[in-house]
């Protein structure tokens with residue numbers, strides 16, 4: 001066989017397993033059809049109103065505003081907090097770049113805060129040090145953006161206590177944690193503002209979209225105004241402040257409504273996928289799955305693990321390559337933002353003086369296919385590949401012993 005034929009044969013026998021593809025329920029089309037039959041394509045419309053109401057009810061918040069993306073929601077939150085040129089905004093370092101880009105849109109200065117081990121999220125110690133220094137310099141941040149990584153909530157009690165002490169509002173980036181809880185309360189409802197994303201790879205999707213939520217009804221009414229080009233209420237096409245075109249279309253909100261009906265089911269499925277990975281992989285030498293903190297329930301958006309090369313004999317890079325060769329899409333953990341060329345001038349506070357947690361998680365971390373549509377057979381392909389790679393690379397007698405003891 002020539003290369004192309006081989007490749008085709010390969011793709012037929014080993015179809016691609018994606019990291020977190022969209023998972024439609026089938027009912028989305030009914031909402032879309034309704035939008036078409038009433039010709040309520042845009043702008044806004046009844047699906048948008050209903051989707052906002054459903055999200056607000058699900059979370060137990062007063063108000064929600066549907067927008068074009070999670071990034072737009074963060075940008076609106078920063079605008080509502082009047083973040084301006086030169087202002088400081090603190091942000092988790094271990095996250096997707098979208099958490100911090102809106103800080104730059106406002107010409108403000110990001111300051112990055114390291115993670116801690118138990119949640120992988122913002123370290124309260126690092127945050128406290130950063131705030132103490134900022135207070136001494138007389139330059140407290142206008143906001144702190146706290147990210148809930150891969151569905152796991154950050155240590156909200158500790159983080160909120162510190163922020164309250166300095167009277168700095170929190171924007172909770174819950175883009176990855178819709179359906180998760182912290183001490184029984186929905187993720188995304190702890191900060192002054194919470195934001196969600198319905199991007200294609202998230203736990204539910206509208207193909208593209210986001211939501212800004214808060215109990216501050218007045219602020220969210222202003223968010224609606226800012227998100228529709230800040231058109232003044234009375235006069236014809238009169239504008240007093242700069243606005244954005246950030247609202248969600250009525251068709252996409254219809255997709256969101258159908259997805260909301262299955263959200264709890266999606267959380268259960270992703271948790272089951274995590275449990276299966278855990279059962280099969282947690283005992284391998286050098287492998288640690290992302291922890292779930294006490295009193296939290298993660299939606300397990302992505303099953304994520306760290307792999308210690310000394311104990312497993314395998315590097316993240318090697319395992320990613322083997323998985324990719326098997327036509328399996330796995331990804332490294334987010335590259336910390338304080339290591340990004342984009343943010344090379346930004347300040348950064350590590351967890352402890354000589355302990356850089358986000359950097360270690362990035363060096364050792366890996367996300368496995370976790371879509372709620374993943375079949376048991378597909379998951380077994382991933383599990384077998386990981387097991388095979390590690391058992392064929394174990395390089396010390398100690399780890400072999402450990403391995404047999406557990407299996």
Ligand SMILES: *Cc1c(COP(=O)(O)O)cnc(C)c1O
Nearest residue numbers: 069070071096098099175197199
């Ligand atoms: C996906 C994501 C965003 C951005 O959401 P978009 O809808 O893609 O703009 C922001 N923060 C985090 C942590 C994300 O994972």
